[in-house]
Amino acid sequence: xxxxxxxxxxxxxxxxxxxxxxxxxxxxxxxxxxxxxxxxxxxxxxxxxxxxxxxxxxxxxxxxxxxxxxxxxxxxxxxxxxxxxxxxxxxxxxxxxxxxxxxxxxxxxxxxxxxxxxxxxxxxxxxxxxxxxxxxxxxxxxxxxxxxxxxxxxxxxxxxxxxxxxxxxxxxxxxxxxxxxxxxxxxxxxxxxxxxxxxxxxxxxxxxxxxxxxxxxxxxxxxxxxxxxxxxxxxxxxxxxxxxxxxxxxxxxxxxxxxxxxxxxxxxxxxxxxxxxxxxxxxxxxxxxxxxxxxxxxxxxxxxxxxxxxxxxxxxxxxxxxxxxxxxxxxxxxxxxx
Amino acid sequence: xxxxxxxxxxxxxxxxxxxxxxxxxxxxxxxxxxxxxxxxxxxxxxxxxxxxxxxxxxxxxxxxxxxxxxxxxxxxxxxxxxxxxxxxxxxxxxxxxxxxxxxxxxxxxxxxxxxxxxxxxxxxxxxxxxxxxxxxxxxxxxxxxxxxxxxxxxxxxxxxxxxxxxxxxxxxxxxxxxxxxxxxxxxxxxxxxxxxxxxxxxxxxxxxxxxxxxxxxxxxxxxxxxxxxxxxxxxxxxxxxxxxxxxxxxxxxxxxxxxxxxxxxxxxxxxxxxxxxxxxxxxxxxxxxxxxxxxxxxxxxxxxxxxxxxxxxxxxxxxxxxxxxxxxxxxxxxxxxx
Numbered sequence: 001x002x003x004x005x006x007x008x009x010x011x012x013x014x015x016x017x018x019x020x021x022x023x024x025x026x027x028x029x030x031x032x033x034x035x036x037x038x039x040x041x042x043x044x045x046x047x048x049x050x051x052x053x054x055x056x057x058x059x060x061x062x063x064x065x066x067x068x069x070x071x072x073x074x075x076x077x078x079x080x081x082x083x084x085x086x087x088x089x090x091x092x093x094x095x096x097x098x099x100x101x102x103x104x105x106x107x108x109x110x111x112x113x114x115x116x117x118x119x120x121x122x123x124x125x126x127x128x129x130x131x132x133x134x135x136x137x138x139x140x141x142x143x144x145x146x147x148x149x150x151x152x153x154x155x156x157x158x159x160x161x162x163x164x165x166x167x168x169x170x171x172x173x174x175x176x177x178x179x180x181x182x183x184x185x186x187x188x189x190x191x192x193x194x195x196x197x198x199x200x201x202x203x204x205x206x207x208x209x210x211x212x213x214x215x216x217x218x219x220x221x222x223x224x225x226x227x228x229x230x231x232x233x234x235x236x237x238x239x240x241x242x243x244x245x246x247x248x249x250x251x252x253x254x255x256x257x258x259x260x261x262x263x264x265x266x267x268x269x270x271x272x273x274x275x276x277x278x279x280x281x282x283x284x285x286x287x288x289x290x291x292x293x294x295x296x297x298x299x300x301x302x303x304x305x306x307x308x309x310x311x312x313x314x315x316x317x318x319x320x321x322x323x324x325x326x327x328x329x330x331x332x333x334x335x336x337x338x
Numbered sequence: 339x340x341x342x343x344x345x346x347x348x349x350x351x352x353x354x355x356x357x358x359x360x361x362x363x364x365x366x367x368x369x370x371x372x373x374x375x376x377x378x379x380x381x382x383x384x385x386x387x388x389x390x391x392x393x394x395x396x397x398x399x400x401x402x403x404x405x406x407x408x409x410x411x412x413x414x415x416x417x418x419x420x421x422x423x424x425x426x427x428x429x430x431x432x433x434x435x436x437x438x439x440x441x442x443x444x445x446x447x448x449x450x451x452x453x454x455x456x457x458x459x460x461x462x463x464x465x466x467x468x469x470x471x472x473x474x475x476x477x478x479x480x481x482x483x484x485x486x487x488x489x490x491x492x493x494x495x496x497x498x499x500x501x502x503x504x505x506x507x508x509x510x511x512x513x514x515x516x517x518x519x520x521x522x523x524x525x526x527x528x529x530x531x532x533x534x535x536x537x538x539x540x541x542x543x544x545x546x547x548x549x550x551x552x553x554x555x556x557x558x559x560x561x562x563x564x565x566x567x568x569x570x571x572x573x574x575x576x577x578x579x580x581x582x583x584x585x586x587x588x589x590x591x592x593x594x595x596x597x598x599x600x601x602x603x604x605x606x607x608x609x610x611x612x613x614x615x616x617x618x619x620x621x622x623x624x625x626x627x628x629x630x631x632x633x634x635x636x637x638x639x640x641x642x643x644x645x646x647x648x649x650x651x652x653x654x655x656x657x658x659x660x661x662x663x664x665x666x667x668x669x670x671x672x673x674x675x676x
Binding site for chain 2: 165169180183187189190216218220226256281291293297
């Protein structure tokens with residue numbers, strides 16, 4: 001089978017990671033990425049040997065900045081079988097017309113509304129429904145981690161109700177524009193936070209309520225999770241269940257924080273110290289008055305990356321079996337082995 | 339009736355605030371405070387006109403530091419009717435022998451275990467049980483805020499179950515020793531956090547589970563609260579109920595964070611920008627699938643202060659009616675009017 005040709009529109013936090021992951025897959029060809037500025041990320045893309053495309057009106061600026069331009073974004077879209085849109089929130093929606101015109105498949109990220117794609121994706125939740133689709137949205141980092149967790153437990157023991165508080169990092173490590181510096185922000189004040197409805201866009205049957213705050217931290221989110229289950233099981237049953245999934249990672253002894261988890265990722269030699277897995281405190285998994293409780297940390301920059309790869313594989317019908325796709329993705333990226 | 343003589347053992351974050359609050363009450367006399375170091379807080383106490391007592395082995399150091407010493411800590415304890423122990427966590431327990439020997443009543447703070455006093459106090463929860471007692475523990479800032487909220491709602495509508503996540507400030511504003519700088523800490527990893535059992539030390543009948551994280555912030559805690567109630571009511575019923583209690587403060591329009599709440603306190607002209615009340619986002623109060631949700635912020639340095647005053651009044655039988663004591667405390671401190 002010919003490799004599927006993938007273009008990455010937008011080469012920021014998510015785009016550059018998805019590009020690398022596509023580049024690692026045996027059944028995919030990275031035809032190029034797009035950048036609008038000749039900044040260090042464009043330079044790095046070029047150094048990686050990736051074709052750099054740009055909007056036509058940016059061509060001279062890019063060339064002036066020392067970037068060899070492979071063509072326009074339209075050229076990339078026309079050449080691709082599928083585009084992963086990792087442009088800033090709100091921009092992706094505007095690109096839809098371009099993808100429709102070119103008749104190319106497209107994947108948006110969680111910053112866009114469900115309606116842009118009409119279908120929201122998580123590999124552990126609804127891989128089969130993505131098969132052959134033209135448009136898909138890979139949900140955000142928090143929603144991805146929740147969908148994984150809920151789907152795995154729901155399949156085995158049935159999830160009756162889920163109550164989650166998300167303690168969200170305020171900004172990404174390289175973000176120099178955002179606060180807060182010394183504050184806890186109720187975000188949003190009006191409940192629920194968007195994460196609950198967002199999970200329901202992937203798993204419509206789930207009863208979930210979410211509240212969220214934003215804190216002065218660039219290193220990962222933490223979720224405090226409460227679940228009522230339909231079927232009886234023990235904490236050990238849950239521990240054993242989650243241990244089977246390579247996208248669930250039990251944090252190593254002595255780690256109590258997100259910053260130590262990022263230090264672990266560096267020690268593990270992870271590219272960009274990415275933790276693609278739900279990072280779960282195994283000791284936190286417990287039942288109280290018949291309800292399940294646990295704590296997990298989520299690397300906001302990384303956990304959606306393998307999901308994008310699986311979405312490509314489903315949409316382009318490279319693999320009809322969810323588990324096989326996830327295994328291919330995991331193996332190529334080193335998830336569960338690195 | 340003669341004024342009750344109150345001594346404050348330990349003049350740090352809580353002690354200095356309780357001293358000021360005692361000083362404001364018509365039925366109490368602040369006989370003095372204790373300090374072990376001649377630092378700026380000792381200087382400020384002296385400037386306030388408070389008698390400064392010190393352990394006998396610190397007397398010369400205090401005098402060398404320019405502090406006029408009124409006597410030893412033993413002298414203060416012997417002269418007092420009741421001691422508010424606001425010494426660092428763990429030290430209070432060691433002081434118990436001293437109080438027993440002097441036959442003086444004593445109040446400890448939430449840093450000590452319930453067992454030190456054998457009784458844990460919140461004015462909204464169990465004032466009557468404190469009447470005439472020799473020993474009482476005023477629970478910590480987080481537990482105080484939870485007890486207030488739960489007791490008020492429980493009395494009116496019955497609380498069946500309570501699930502809370504606490505997002506805790508890492509350090510007080512003047513604390514130069516503590517982290518984290520850029521991290522979210524699962525504290526504790528093993529659930530539940532101590533807050534649930536702590537609430538139960540005041541309200542034993544309550545079914546409550548708590549999880550907690552620590553974040554890089556010095557300005558207040560936030561609680562995300564979920565409650566199942568026994569009796570039907572609407573969000574407006576809850577809003578109206580809490581509005582009646584001066585120790586519940588609905589945050590002003592546009593405030594979404596703890597740092598803005600502290601800015602509000604400064605604008606309100608509060609002493610030390612103290613918010614003694616539970617700071618609640620009225621817009622967050624809502625029902626989802628029959629369960630109550632809300633967000634509240636807690637000023638870690640301030641909310642226990644009026645509780646200490648009410649504890650003194652109950653223990654010394656200055657007032658047998660909880661509401662009247664709370665009104666006196668509120669009026670003298672400016673709670674509900676400032």
